[in-house]
Amino acid sequence: MADRHEMWKSLGMNIEQHDVLCSVLPGAVGDVFMSQKNRPKGMEFWDMVVADVHGIRPAELIEEQKKGRKVFGTFCVYVPDEVIIACNGIVTGLCGGSQFWVPDGEAVLPKNTCPLIKASVGARLGKTCPFFRIADMYVGETTCDGKKKAYEILGEDVPMYVMDVPQMKRPEDIERWAHEIALFAKKVEEFTGVKLTVENLKKAIHIINEKRKAMQRVYDTRKNKTLPISGRDSLLMTQISFFDDPERCATMCNKLADELEERVKNNVSVVDAGTKRILVTGTPLAIPNWKLHNIIETTGAAVVCEEMCTGTRYFENLVDENINSLEEGFKALANRYMKTNCACFTPNTGRIDDIKRMVKEYNVDGVIDCNLKFCCLYDTEKFSVGRALKEANIPVLQLETDYTDTDAEQLRTRIGAFVEMLNK
Numbered sequence: 001m002a003d004r005h006e007m008w009k010s011l012g013m014n015i016e017q018h019d020v021l022c023s024v025l026p027g028a029v030g031d032v033f034m035s036q037k038n039r040p041k042g043m044e045f046w047d048m049v050v051a052d053v054h055g056i057r058p059a060e061l062i063e064e065q066k067k068g069r070k071v072f073g074t075f076c077v078y079v080p081d082e083v084i085i086a087c088n089g090i091v092t093g094l095c096g097g098s099q100f101w102v103p104d105g106e107a108v109l110p111k112n113t114c115p116l117i118k119a120s121v122g123a124r125l126g127k128t129c130p131f132f133r134i135a136d137m138y139v140g141e142t143t144c145d146g147k148k149k150a151y152e153i154l155g156e157d158v159p160m161y162v163m164d165v166p167q168m169k170r171p172e173d174i175e176r177w178a179h180e181i182a183l184f185a186k187k188v189e190e191f192t193g194v195k196l197t198v199e200n201l202k203k204a205i206h207i208i209n210e211k212r213k214a215m216q217r218v219y220d221t222r223k224n225k226t227l228p229i230s231g232r233d234s235l236l237m238t239q240i241s242f243f244d245d246p247e248r249c250a251t252m253c254n255k256l257a258d259e260l261e262e263r264v265k266n267n268v269s270v271v272d273a274g275t276k277r278i279l280v281t282g283t284p285l286a287i288p289n290w291k292l293h294n295i296i297e298t299t300g301a302a303v304v305c306e307e308m309c310t311g312t313r314y315f316e317n318l319v320d321e322n323i324n325s326l327e328e329g330f331k332a333l334a335n336r337y338m339k340t341n342c343a344c345f346t347p348n349t350g351r352i353d354d355i356k357r358m359v360k361e362y363n364v365d366g367v368i369d370c371n372l373k374f375c376c377l378y379d380t381e382k383f384s385v386g387r388a389l390k391e392a393n394i395p396v397l398q399l400e401t402d403y404t405d406t407d408a409e410q411l412r413t414r415i416g417a418f419v420e421m422l423n424k
Ligand code: SF4
Pocket: 075, 076, 077, 078, 143, 144, 283, 284, 309, 342, 343, 344
């Protein structure tokens, strides 16, 4: 693996601290991923990326910046990548998924903020994440209160643009979101110096739709009784898709899907017949947060679907490509993005419908609804999700966790009991 220290130094990173992070990652990857048996060959690509996660893609982004392209860092699946891509920009996800970054976040945020926000702010302030150093502009959104206020801190020394996401999904809200996308497009045009046209927007919509279709293909293979890929590997693929070039992402996911479809035909499963199938739902699992999947899959069950932003919410629903004006393009984008069901909306019954639909589609035996500590939105929604699933006779286990390992044994005990109950 190439030595990236010069690059990290040039980004003004805290090298000493960052070396500490780099020293623990290989062990974690080995424990979670390499210990699995019979993995698809296609995972080699994601193994390579994760082995050099702060090297390969950052180096590419820096090369693109030298050619004059701008990098936009985002934190939420409501930000329309299509607008950025159309203006020759690059999108990279910035959500932090490691406890390593939390203390630096806690230095400025209340302790009772969700770990995803604390890690994201800590990664920036502690200068220990190259993506935060590289991004020319951060794009925030008014989804939850914690993020909204954190963006004020994050935006102190980086250009920050915040999109005003509606809280409801009435026709007038969807119209307002289309207008908000139009305002964002103006900002992106100004920042990149590239004019948005129907042609480049159409092309960008197509690129992102193809990425969504490819990811869906991988997920579709998980619907089979023969399970050709583990939840851990699928999650890794999804987490990295937030950082990767969208066209390469589509190519690699399609390649993987080809192999998985072949595995299904040949009855090649990564688990024994009868292994209980789990759908996980809740708050996002930003890289390198593999704790939940790892515990579930080393407790005798298999994760077959994630109803999460690091899962189906990221790629379900396509944008209509049949647009003849920018106005139609903004409306098409607004219609698609408003189909995503996050707990920041009220009401959010669409999420419950999604979970129930996916339980059938993915042949699920039980649901684990797991939320990050101090996420008030998803924590509150737990009540209606739990009630709806019980009414539908779908076994559900509801959990709360953070990025530390202190609750790992407790989670293992509760998940183990849940799986045992499903086995009975
Ligand atoms: S959970 Fe909600 S706020 Fe968080 S990334 Fe998903 S859509 Fe955005």
